[in-house]
Amino acid sequence: xxxxxxxxxxxxxxxxxxxxxxxxxxxxxxxxxxxxxxxxxxxxxxxxxxxxxxxxxxxxxxxxxxxxxxxxxxxxxxxxxxxxxxxxxxxxxxxxxxxxxxxxxxxxxxxxxxxxxxxxxxxxxxxxxxxxxxxxxxxxxxxxxxxxxxxxxxxxxxxxxxxxxxxxxxxxxxxxxxxxxxxxxxxxxxxxxxxxxxxxxxxxxxxxxxxxxxxxxxxxxxxxxxxxxxxxxxxxxxxxxxx
Numbered sequence: 001x002x003x004x005x006x007x008x009x010x011x012x013x014x015x016x017x018x019x020x021x022x023x024x025x026x027x028x029x030x031x032x033x034x035x036x037x038x039x040x041x042x043x044x045x046x047x048x049x050x051x052x053x054x055x056x057x058x059x060x061x062x063x064x065x066x067x068x069x070x071x072x073x074x075x076x077x078x079x080x081x082x083x084x085x086x087x088x089x090x091x092x093x094x095x096x097x098x099x100x101x102x103x104x105x106x107x108x109x110x111x112x113x114x115x116x117x118x119x120x121x122x123x124x125x126x127x128x129x130x131x132x133x134x135x136x137x138x139x140x141x142x143x144x145x146x147x148x149x150x151x152x153x154x155x156x157x158x159x160x161x162x163x164x165x166x167x168x169x170x171x172x173x174x175x176x177x178x179x180x181x182x183x184x185x186x187x188x189x190x191x192x193x194x195x196x197x198x199x200x201x202x203x204x205x206x207x208x209x210x211x212x213x214x215x216x217x218x219x220x221x222x223x224x225x226x227x228x229x230x231x232x233x234x235x236x237x238x239x240x241x242x243x
Contacts, residue, residue, distance in 0.1 A: 001035045002109055004225030006042035006118065006197025007217035009084065010060055022063055024222060028237055029066045036075050038109075042197045042215060043082025043118030050087030064096065071097045080105060082198065083120040110229040112192040115183075119198035119214070122182045180205065183212035193232050195225060204234055 010022055032039070046060060056064075071077060077098045081088055092098045104117035183194035187210035194210065200217030213234060216223040222237035 001032070001229075002038045002040070002227040003032050003036055004040045004042055004116075004195055004213075004215060004227075005045075005218075006082070006215040007044045007200055007219075008222075009044055009047040009217065009219055010063065011057070012047035012219065015059075018059070021218060022060070024237065024241075025218070026062060026066050027241055028222075028224070029063075029070060031241060033070055033073060033075065036070070038076040038078065039070065040116060040195075041077065041079040042116055042195060043080050043120070044084045044197060045079070045082075046085045048087070049085035051089045051091035053089075056091055067098065068096050078105070080116060080118050082118040106191075109227060112227075112232075113190060114227075115186045115191045115194045117182075117194075117196050119179050119196035122179050122196070122198075179214070180207070180212060183207055183210075186210075187212070193227075195232075202234060 005028075008021070008025055010025070011018060013021060029039075045063075046057070049057065051057075067077060077096075078101065079092060079098050080101045080103075086102075088100050092100050104115065107114045107116065179196055179199060183196070183205075184207045186194045187207045192210050194207075194212045195215065196213075197215045197217070199214050200220060201214055202216035202221055202223050203212065203214035205212045211232065213225055213232065215225055215234070218237070223234055224237055224240070226233055226235055
């Protein structure tokens with residue numbers, strides 16, 4: 001079984017509520033460990049993330065521990081970073097053995113072609129963000145950011161991430177949904193499934209011979225994707241866990 005999650009945004013809520021959200025995520029990760037072959041994290045697992053040479057955000061240690069346990073069980077995990085958790089250095093790869101990707105990826109699973117993308121920068125009228133993304137992910141800019149004390153750097157990351165999420169939720173991107181158009185183009189290229197996040201809306205849409213899935217956002221409606229080697233579907237997390 002292959003699973004897909006995105007936009008959990010750990011760290012966005014006040015600490016008590018955030019702890020509850022993380023507990024739900026941990027229950028989910030432990031539950032899927034029984035039959036999961038590969039877990040794809042399709043961006044924004046955290047509302048902010050920045051790992052320094054010797055420091056990582058402390059509030060997420062429970063999630064990091066469970067992810068490590070999944071890897072120790074032989075479950076493959078691939079992580080496409082989003083627009084909130086772009087501050088990855090080498091912690092996930094060196095300490096958790098989880099591969100990090102800064103761009104979209106293509107995979108073939110049991111004869112089906114998947115195109116996986118967080119989805120940021122693919123919405124219409126989003127030129128400003130595309131420019132900002134290049135600046136934020138520039139290696140020199142990230143190096144400069146690391147010169148800040150972790151308390152300052154992580155605090156700034158949290159503040160900017162909250163503004164970014166509100167911007168994405170509230171912005172009018174026009175009559176046509178750019179992500180759907182992008183998915184259609186990929187399906188026209190021969191992909192069976194296009195899977196994205198970022199928009200915080202659960203979407204399942206047939207586009208010609210393929211399907212576009214948006215995994216939604218856990219702050220609104222915790223949802224995950226599941227592929228059982230024959231069909232791809234979206235599942236409500238709480239229903240899956242039996243509330």
